[in-house]
Amino acid sequence: MASSSLTSHLTYSRKQKSLGLLCTNFLKLYDREGIESVGLDEAAVQLGVERRRIYDIVNVLESVGVLSRKAKNRYSWKGIDSIPQALEELKKEALRENYENLPVTSYECQGDSIENCEDDKPSDLSGGETSQENSTLGSVPSGDSSFCSLSSKGKTDHRREKSLGLLTRNFVKLFLTTNADTVSLDEAAMLLLCDPGSTMMRSNEPSESIIFFSVPYVYNHMTDPLFEDNSAAKVRRLYDIANVLSSMNLIEKTHQNETKKPAFRWLGFNGKPDNDATVSPKSSNFEQSKKREFGSEITNLEFVKRSRLISLVDDKPIKEQMKHEDPSSQRHLNQMLEHQQQQQANSKGYVFGPFQPVLQDTEKKSLRSAQDLEAFASSYRPQYHNQALSDLFSHYMEAWKSWYMEVAQVNNHQPKRNAIQQPS
DNA sequence: CATTCCCGCCAAATA
DNA sequence: TATTTGGCGGGAATG
Numbered sequence: 001m002a003s004s005s006l007t008s009h010l011t012y013s014r015k016q017k018s019l020g021l022l023c024t025n026f027l028k029l030y031d032r033e034g035i036e037s038v039g040l041d042e043a044a045v046q047l048g049v050e051r052r053r054i055y056d057i058v059n060v061l062e063s064v065g066v067l068s069r070k071a072k073n074r075y076s077w078k079g080i081d082s083i084p085q086a087l088e089e090l091k092k093e094a095l096r097e098n099y100e101n102l103p104v105t106s107y108e109c110q111g112d113s114i115e116n117c118e119d120d121k122p123s124d125l126s127g128g129e130t131s132q133e134n135s136t137l138g139s140v141p142s143g144d145s146s147f148c149s150l151s152s153k154g155k156t157d158h159r160r161e162k163s164l165g166l167l168t169r170n171f172v173k174l175f176l177t178t179n180a181d182t183v184s185l186d187e188a189a190m191l192l193l194c195d196p197g198s199t200m201m202r203s204n205e206p207s208e209s210i211i212f213f214s215v216p217y218v219y220n221h222m223t224d225p226l227f228e229d230n231s232a233a234k235v236r237r238l239y240d241i242a243n244v245l246s247s248m249n250l251i252e253k254t255h256q257n258e259t260k261k262p263a264f265r266w267l268g269f270n271g272k273p274d275n276d277a278t279v280s281p282k283s284s285n286f287e288q289s290k291k292r293e294f295g296s297e298i299t300n301l302e303f304v305k306r307s308r309l310i311s312l313v314d315d316k317p318i319k320e321q322m323k324h325e326d327p328s329s330q331r332h333l334n335q336m337l338e339h340q341q342q343q344q345a346n347s348k349g350y351v352f353g354p355f356q357p358v359l360q361d362t363e364k365k366s367l368r369s370a371q372d373l374e375a376f377a378s379s380y381r382p383q384y385h386n387q388a389l390s391d392l393f394s395h396y397m398e399a400w401k402s403w404y405m406e407v408a409q410v411n412n413h414q415p416k417r418n419a420i421q422q423p424s
Numbered sequence: 425c426a427t428t429c430c431c432g433c434c435a436a437a438t439a
Numbered sequence: 440t441a442t443t444t445g446g447c448g449g450g451a452a453t454g
Contacts, residue, residue, distance in 0.1 A: 425454100438444085
């Protein structure tokens, strides 16, 4: 009770606590001179969110080079300016991986690593949810480790490296290695986190280059037999990532073909100006080095936060208090802040528009060469990162082909429920 | 109804 | 062991 809300009926909105907004605030709070390291606890307190949330954004941010894990509870701040560098790095890495897997179609090495996500779905009888603790067996140590990036192979095979960070990287790579700048949610979902135990694939002739963007109808994991109930759940991670990424204007949410399915468009660094009412909207012809600025000045957020921080800090572990103390008040406060922010931030979620649009000469040069490589790679047919993805890709290519044909022949109503399962 | 995605339980990973 | 990380999916808000 006692919610009051005399001044304004704060209609609770999910937007107010989205990861995107959180990311924006995070950036606004730390992306400035003088910051060289951030503590998770402070961040959580400053932003008024639970620890868990910080992990989320920090993980995706790290994938883009904004942060770097330094130690427990500590990250070193690299800054937004480090993004292009990181992207370049990612691109190179992606291309490298592609070359490795280029000559596909024949998996000589026995290997036959099970790799990839779990789910497997052993025979077992369907149903039976409650809890899936029988996870073991399927996931034996070693297994995947499918991603290459520098080193890190033996040692503690990050059992954990299965999502978010990796997912983000792959997601970005997808854009970096493709000339198409738009990918639908479903496609991304399928490429990044689908993994049926399928083994078929043959990919005899990839005549088409990128099928993605020429597929007549959009793929929908909800109705894909290969997706099988589970896995569809992981799409949630994509949403998370997408939100954070779009808060930095690295990508944009759109629609594949006009009233079609949702998709993401790659904006890259120095995203797009978009209608942002911050400072000079479009007066400057050149993207003069106007430095990125996230909404120029934070709202009076700092004040309140500060006060709260202080009061809490006063003399004991903040988070302790936060946790045990009735969270409603804090939450309330927090909501107010976010609300304010959001208001000033237009109703689109973009708070800071163009940031650091100019590239260094060196970087430009590097980019150029990278671009060449990319073109080369593209003309040579796109291939995807991890072998896992490559496999998946070819596999789906086949599936798509059949679907395509089917659709082309019938060309009636939407293709629904295609008999494609049971590849073997 | 379908899509988007926040919340936070609880298990690995670490200190 | 205690704490830190962070999968994972229920289910509420939103379209």
